[in-house]
Amino acid sequence: MSKKYKLKVGVQENLRDLTVEVNDNQPRPWDGSDHLKYIGKEQTRIDGREKVTGRAKYTFDRQLPGMLWARFLRSPYPAAVVKSIDSSEAEKMPGVYAVITVAEKLPMTIRFAGQEILAVAADSDCVAEEAVRRIQIEYDKKPFVVSADEARKADAPRVYSGMNSNMRETRIRPEDARESDYDRLLSGSHVRVDQTYRTQVQTHSAMETHGIVAVWEDARHLKAWASTQGTFAVRNDLADYFGLPKSNVRVITEYMGGGFGAKLGGGIYYIMAARLAKKTGKPVRLMLNRKEEHLSVGNRPDSVQHLQIGADRNGKITAIKLKSYGTAGIGTGAGTSGPARNIYQTDNIYVAETDVLTNAGPGAAFRAPGHPQGVFALEQAIDELAWKLKMDPLEFRRINTAGDERRRVEYRIGAGKIGWHKRNPKAGADKGVIKRGLGVANSVWYYIYGRGFVCSIQVHSDGSVLLTNGVQDIGGGIGTVMAMVVAEELGLKPTDIEVKIGDTQYGLGPASGGSQTTAGITPAVRDAAWAAGQRVLKIAADMMNEKIQNLELADGRILVKNKKEKFITWKKACSKIPGDQFTVSGERVKDNHGLQRRTIAGVQFADVSVDIETGVVTVNKIVAVHDCGRPMDRLTIRNQINGGVIQGISYALFENRILDRNTGVMVNANLEQYKIAGSVDVPQIESVILDVNEGQSSTGAIGIGEPATVPTAAAIANAVYHAIGVRVRELPMTPQRILAALDQTKGVK
Amino acid sequence: MKTKTESKCKYLRTKMSYVPDVDNSEFWRSTDSTTHAYWCLLTMQPAGPDDSLAAPPECQPGRKCYDSKE
Numbered sequence: 001m002s003k004k005y006k007l008k009v010g011v012q013e014n015l016r017d018l019t020v021e022v023n024d025n026q027p028r029p030w031d032g033s034d035h036l037k038y039i040g041k042e043q044t045r046i047d048g049r050e051k052v053t054g055r056a057k058y059t060f061d062r063q064l065p066g067m068l069w070a071r072f073l074r075s076p077y078p079a080a081v082v083k084s085i086d087s088s089e090a091e092k093m094p095g096v097y098a099v100i101t102v103a104e105k106l107p108m109t110i111r112f113a114g115q116e117i118l119a120v121a122a123d124s125d126c127v128a129e130e131a132v133r134r135i136q137i138e139y140d141k142k143p144f145v146v147s148a149d150e151a152r153k154a155d156a157p158r159v160y161s162g163m164n165s166n167m168r169e170t171r172i173r174p175e176d177a178r179e180s181d182y183d184r185l186l187s188g189s190h191v192r193v194d195q196t197y198r199t200q201v202q203t204h205s206a207m208e209t210h211g212i213v214a215v216w217e218d219a220r221h222l223k224a225w226a227s228t229q230g231t232f233a234v235r236n237d238l239a240d241y242f243g244l245p246k247s248n249v250r251v252i253t254e255y256m257g258g259g260f261g262a263k264l265g266g267g268i269y270y271i272m273a274a275r276l277a278k279k280t281g282k283p284v285r286l287m288l289n290r291k292e293e294h295l296s297v298g299n300r301p302d303s304v305q306h307l308q309i310g311a312d313r314n315g316k317i318t319a320i321k322l323k324s325y326g327t328a329g330i331g332t333g334a335g336t337s338g339p340a341r342n343i344y345q346t347d348n349i350y351v352a353e354t355d356v357l358t359n360a361g362p363g364a365a366f367r368a369p370g371h372p373q374g375v376f377a378l379e380q381a382i383d384e385l386a387w388k389l390k391m392d393p394l395e396f397r398r399i400n401t402a403g404d405e406r407r408r409v410e411y412r413i414g415a416g417k418i419g420w421h422k423r424n425p426k427a428g429a430d431k432g433v434i435k436r437g438l439g440v441a442n443s444v445w446y447y448i449y450g451r452g453f454v455c456s457i458q459v460h461s462d463g464s465v466l467l468t469n470g471v472q473d474i475g476g477g478i479g480t481v482m483a484m485v486v487a488e489e490l491g492l493k494p495t496d497i498e499v500k501i502g503d504t505q506y507g508l509g510p511a512s513g514g515s516q517t518t519a520g521i522t523p524a525v526r527d528a529a530w531a532a533g534q535r536v537l538k539i540a541a542d543m544m545n546e547k548i549q550n551l552e553l554a555d556g557r558i559l560v561k562n563k564k565e566k567f568i569t570w571k572k573a574c575s576k577i578p579g580d581q582f583t584v585s586g587e588r589v590k591d592n593h594g595l596q597r598r599t600i601a602g603v604q605f606a607d608v609s610v611d612i613e614t615g616v617v618t619v620n621k622i623v624a625v626h627d628c629g630r631p632m633d634r635l636t637i638r639n640q641i642n643g644g645v646i647q648g649i650s651y652a653l654f655e656n657r658i659l660d661r662n663t664g665v666m667v668n669a670n671l672e673q674y675k676i677a678g679s680v681d682v683p684q685i686e687s688v689i690l691d692v693n694e695g696q697s698s699t700g701a702i703g704i705g706e707p708a709t710v711p712t713a714a715a716i717a718n719a720v721y722h723a724i725g726v727r728v729r730e731l732p733m734t735p736q737r738i739l740a741a742l743d744q745t746k747g748v749k
Numbered sequence: 750m751k752t753k754t755e756s757k758c759k760y761l762r763t764k765m766s767y768v769p770d771v772d773n774s775e776f777w778r779s780t781d782s783t784t785h786a787y788w789c790l791l792t793m794q795p796a797g798p799d800d801s802l803a804a805p806p807e808c809q810p811g812r813k814c815y816d817s818k819e
Binding site for chain 2: 162230241369
């Protein structure tokens with residue numbers, strides 16, 4: 001059975017009516033007419049005190065009685081065959097319990113410097129490290145290639161011996177497209193841009209490194225604490241690998257020190273730790289160090305993007321053609337075409353993407369895979385086109401995204417906050433050594449949510465409320481958001497709600513990838529809370545001799561609507577719960593019929609200063625205007641935007657994995673030479689969070705983690721151009737590159 | 750290469766393997782995404798047990814290490 005509700009939906013205050021059909025066991029979706037007490041406001045984290053006082057225990061902190069410490073032995077060579085391993089000296093060392101190899105048998109192929117060969121478990125970290133040093137490996141070194149440009153050459157060493165080339169087959173969209181059709185459109189355009197943009201490899205630098213503590217409770221039951229973005233993902237992979245029922249594997253992530261995609265899904269360290277624990281019969285801790293993080297757990301692939309975009313004399317885009325390649329090392333996933341295909345309104349979009357295999361650590365999902373790269377190229381090319389047309393770059397964007405109300409609002413708000421109308425219409429026009437510029441870039445991401453997530457709520461006779469679900473909090477504060485949703489629905493305070501998450505013994509929760517956590521879990525939370533509220537209202541209705549529909553939950557009370565002096569307290573009603581407590585659940589189901597959102601829109605504006613003598617770029621301010629559906633907790637959303645912007649600045653100006661072309665080894669596998677933005681590099685960040693109500697689920701929430709980092713580098717690049725009048729089409733925009741670009745304008749080589 | 754290239758090898762993994770969808774929990778298998786990192790559960794690496802690349806077009810029946818879900 002279902003019910004129909006007429007909702008107020010739309011962007012900000014611009015609301016229209018929409019009728020949706022909702023299952024009987026779900027509440028009326030929150031819409032633009034709902035002014036809620038907690039949802040959409042700022043809520044401090046319910047676990048903030050634990051975190052700042054050090055009481056919060058991360059996987060890194062987990063120590064079990066009798067626990068062993070594990071370390072990997074990694075290849076120092078980028079391409080080799082392991083012919084033999086002699087671990088006899090290590091195995092004789094006091095305190096060494098086990099040495100196990102990654103490969104079942106030798107020879108073993110090595111494809112990148114840092115590849116795992118074996119792991120040692122010992123009774124201390126120092127002993128494990130020393131044992132690794134005492135192991136003798138006989139390598140047969142092979143030719144290698146670490147740059148995508150070199151790897152594309154016909155005579156380059158092959159990363160996979162069975163392949164004819166290091167290039168995977170190019171993927172073209174539309175699949176039946178003829179490139180010449182797009183060339184004709186481009187050559188017939190009033191103006192066109194034809195440029196190449198390059199982005200670097202960015203490695204993951206989460207505060208807590210990847211790792212796990214694994215213990216076999218008996219031969220068929222495995223328990224693990226993991227620093228993961230997906231408790232259930234790790235559980236499933238461990239179960240599948242060891243041939244165990246999922247019910248026999250328990251994964252716990254009480255607190256987690258950040259993850260940007262590489263902690264989603266399995267890792268070889270999970271398997272090796274569990275294998276060592278099985279072999280030794282003891283708990284095993286395998287946490288990677290910072291160097292290992294840079295080498296082996298994944299990265300954002302680099303890219304070389306050749307973009308051609310045409311426009312007519314009115315500023316309407318005629319065609320977009322992107323041909324890109326890049327390397328995810330020994331793996332896949334260097335595509336960049338998402339932004340080119342999903343921001344601007346033209347039917348004429350041709351993309352061709354090629355993965356190039358190199359002898360480097362594998363790529364992994366990294367906060368909006370492909371998108372910061374793609375937007376860096378696309379949004380600079382769009383800017384270049386606008387400048388060629390002598391058109392305001394923001395106006396050019398308005399024209400070509402005219403059908404998207406969210407972007408119209410975002411442009412207006414952002415332009416006002418950055419002072420766009422006061423900018424000098426000429427690029428590089430400032431006098432003096434320090435030149436200031438403003439830039440803008442669009443963000444795009446996608447509305448993703450999984451289904452089948454189940455939240456349980458227990459309400460006890462003392463009025464206490466327990467919410468459980470297996471979802472992990474990767475640092476975004478999802479536990480706080482879940483408490484807010486329950487508090488809103490039950491008329492309690494978020495701090496009244498006991499939240500237990502991060503354990504696969506609770507109901508299925510989403511993995512935190514694709515910016516789907518909030519969109520995936522909050523509707524299930526609200527549906528469970530609504531069901532709990534209905535149970536308590538029924539008890540109260542009997543106690544108050546009122547009809548249930550005349551009652552409402554607010555401020556810890558059950559009140560009679562329009563007669564608010566008549567009430568009983570939440571606790572009093574709960575004291576009559578039969579059998580001391582009850583449990584209800586809510587399940588994430590498909591969005592309401594007929595509602596399909598595809599993209600998440602955002603825009604960022606950058607204000608930068610460029611010192612033309614030193615080449616140093618200083619970001620003065622970022623204005624970030626973002627859509628994330630109906631905002632839940634504006635404080636944690638702002639946290640996410642701040643984090644995304646800072647990571648984007650870091651990507652724009654500093655981060656760069658450097659592989660020595662002569663040895664194939666990463667030369668800056670630390671946080672001294674691999675530079676990331678520090679506090680001194682963080683500008684004023686002004687975030688604006690749109691209210692976009694669509695009534696697609698009971699909460700209307702949509703993600704923000706990834707969209708917030710997508711446009712930052714491009715906005716900075718466009719601001720740099722506005723400041724100095726010269727394009728920098730390669731990341732990171734180091735002082736050296738800025739000075740080189742300036743030199744080119746002077747005719748200096 | 751077609752982007753729609755289905756692989757039913759039970760050991761193939763990518764990020765989207767962990768986004769459950771009641772109607773179509775295996776939708777990720779039918780697309781060779783250009784931004785997905787793929788790996789093999791048996792090796793936890795982009796190379797499968799046979800030392801070749803793991804990805805939907807490559808993980809097809811006939812490959813030595815291929816193991817269908819069915």
